[in-house]
Amino acid sequence: MTPPSKDLPSYQDVGVHAVTGTSAVELPSALTCTGVSARRLKNGAFNGGVAAATSSEFFKSKSLWKPLAKKWDHRLSEESKARKASSLKGAAKYLATPGLISLGGGLPSSDYFPFEHIEIRVPTVGQFSEAETKLTGQNIKIGKHDVPEGKSAFDLAISLNYGQGTGSAQLLRFVTEHTEIVHNPPYQDWQCIIDVGSTSGLDMLYRIFCERGDHVISEEYTFATAVETAAPLGVKFLGVKIDSEGLIPEDLDQLLVNWDEKARGGRKPFVLYTVPSGQNPTGSTQGKVRREEIYKVAQKHDLLIIEDEPYYFLQMQPYTGPNAPPAPLPATHDEFLNSLVPSLLKMDVDGRVIRMDSFSKVISPGARIGWITASSQICERFVRHCEVSTQNPAGFSQVILHRLLDEHWGHTGYLDWLIFIRKEYTQRRDIILQACEKYLPKELASWTPPAAGMFHWIKIAVEKHPDFGKRKVVEIEDDVFQASVKECVLMSPGSWFAAEKEVEHTQLFFRATFAAAAGSDMTEAIRRFSIALKKVFKWEESN
């Protein structure tokens, strides 16, 4: 087996079989957008019938030169180890018998699905705005029997029946290809499993790996729902210090090196939960080197990394300041993909990263569709869990997303959409930054321009408060929060996002989102927040 040459371009679609000596060696052949149709042809017949068993293995490059993922048996929870494959689903193997009539499974007949078709009106590639979609969008009809009628790879008769815990073959093919195009994981046996969104995915991952009394490590400020999902399971979060690039690897290492099982009341942690890009709430983005350092610490302490990346494609154009023209958009798909900080998954030679992707921030939350990418062992445990809980995402969502992403836009059109979305969020971020520069007193408020995501994290110089040292920081925080509401603006207090709830809070932050409000509203909101802040701090411009 020959390792890949470092000189080979990152995104190539070779598909060449070289012969070295007497054994056939398959060269690295990472998928590109343009290689997708050839790959599909090469992979042969597609099985996407009702509740068809499927796997990413059917849709990936064969890359036998890559290492296999590590095994994680020693990390599985009692619950997960005990979970067996469904006996009824085991009977599915007989369904391939030619001429067999099945009175086995309780799948209803599609005759009784009261939908003849559904039609979606969606943007044409390159004309993505709401206004453009009205004018130039396309109506796409999804019929009940499109597959037997040769109109599509997916239809209502299939998508609206029961499915598999993996998600449908049709959508799994798309996300597997997309994942290979963007991340091309450097180990062999990675797979994707479609879930009903990353909150559900995270709940399952905790239950697959953690026992009561365990700790999960994260940034010191983190996604509140991640903490609240873990807490009732008896799993506590531990915060690691952050800087403008997020989680500090040395602090992570020290926490683990100095772990005292008795003092801490739990075994040494082995799960790191991190949001590398546009972290919620701090908006910080780990650079490439930072990610490599974090990965090395994970290797040193044999951690599993849950890489939660809803904002990965909301990595923005660089901030050019209040009066400079915006940075130019990427000219090609390659330029776009190369402009993204490489994911932890992309550097994961061990199969220790469980990446969570989601369509919530880039298509719509109401689709309730995300996916994980992880080693086949972890994916298998995950699917077993889906089978006895969420089963699979809604068929309406799956068939609509498949028709839009796979058959209408295709991989290149989807990347164009992502470039569009990121440009829009860049503009929104710039508005809020300009408002902050205009209204917030520098002496009281400071920030790093977010490089990704939806959140702007404002540090308040709490030591400037007249009562600093006399009152608790969370009391001052609450004063600012209440004064803001009085001024008719809602900002999220930083303490809501503390990884460790019981530790006394000594810093003062507020999180503002630039995702939803209209531009002029955002500016006005920051103006109001400034008034509230100055009032609470008894601050006058002359200060």
Next chain:
Amino acid sequence: MTPPSKDLPSYQDVGVHAVTGTSAVELPSALTCTGVSARRLKNGAFNGGVAAATSSEFFKSKSLWKPLAKKWDHRLSEESKARKASSLKGAAKYLATPGLISLGGGLPSSDYFPFEHIEIRVPTVGQFSEAETKLTGQNIKIGKHDVPEGKSAFDLAISLNYGQGTGSAQLLRFVTEHTEIVHNPPYQDWQCIIDVGSTSGLDMLYRIFCERGDHVISEEYTFATAVETAAPLGVKFLGVKIDSEGLIPEDLDQLLVNWDEKARGGRKPFVLYTVPSGQNPTGSTQGKVRREEIYKVAQKHDLLIIEDEPYYFLQMQPYTGPNAPPAPLPATHDEFLNSLVPSLLKMDVDGRVIRMDSFSKVISPGARIGWITASSQICERFVRHCEVSTQNPAGFSQVILHRLLDEHWGHTGYLDWLIFIRKEYTQRRDIILQACEKYLPKELASWTPPAAGMFHWIKIAVEKHPDFGKRKVVEIEDDVFQASVKECVLMSPGSWFAAEKEVEHTQLFFRATFAAAAGSDMTEAIRRFSIALKKVFKWEESN
């Protein structure tokens, strides 16, 4: 407070406030289909905006004369007791402040949902078949901004954004009204919560009530997924004997009366899982008296009852035999509703029933939408769980079902659809029964005609097998299964559905579904099964 008179009709919509003495007393006013619009008017403004907080309480009859549900604190698991309300969702109360600009929550803007509209083609009431829908179905357009444009109570901008763990206000209103029309629970503080299907609902209920080492009671043959969902949580199923009407109350009582905590290795069970109508796999349906007896035993032992009812509306027309004309369809909605065996929920004066309903069998499994009905205490714990796992069903599913069920068909049209579906399943059942009567030797096979559901349960006289007593029953079962596959028919062996997996199996059953295969295929399948059965039993017609 005056208790309801027993002479009042079951489904009335009084809405009258009578005055007795000095205090106003509200008479019982159960909702009927025709009373829905008056009720909505009376309830006033409907709040169905993006992620609007909602509750069944907004949509129910006020029935202050009914008793309140019992409290279940002593039954909650450690996990469920520890689950707190989300701090971020707590901030939602400020959103009502007039003029407030929120930079709080990370809700994306609907500007970036790439769907201008979706359109569905669905049956017109009374012309429900697939062929009729092609000809006379209606196209219904669901726009992005239908709500501000005054076209509908629900649109894509709302449904495709984040939602609440209760499900959307729009769909929750429909299912709450539907539940009141059909079941009118006899206690005050019942509510509905929409979930992503009953498998997920059941998984959550186990986690809300059970600890490792607990037992759940069910019919001795039960839905395999219910057992497989519980097993990894350390929760074992215990089977209670059944007859043609399902679970035998005396056997349930005896199991509990004789419970020996030490011998059993677990505390006395307090959760009964039952499928009262068209039980899977036995097809049995508990009659009204049977249900009352089961409820009494539940009261005696303070059980919670999980009433899993996917097939409730597939209660069929009576079986009239091979050559008799089919029984006439119900002439009115009241006649239809009165023809259904009353649910356990309908007799639940204590709030001890947690009913699980699902659209999977009557609309489509791919909607991934069901709902629970239970006391407000249990619903609150359930919602807290949804918030940190599934969140809410897909917006596509919710908005499509709402448009179809609420705004297109309405409650009466939906009941008409259910009457149609039940007629179709009646015909399918009759085909399989006629095939069994024709092909299966009476001496080897016996059955009770199913009165509901999708399943026909065939008992095989295992004692007629030449090796009976010499070989295990499951070995003979496997012989029949393998011989059937050889004859090109798949039937599900009864042992797959045993509640207690480790107990040796002494009876021989096969389950056939009449849900999916075409009529002629079902007949042929039974013919083939008969051949296989006779071969294994070395049976000749002359016997």
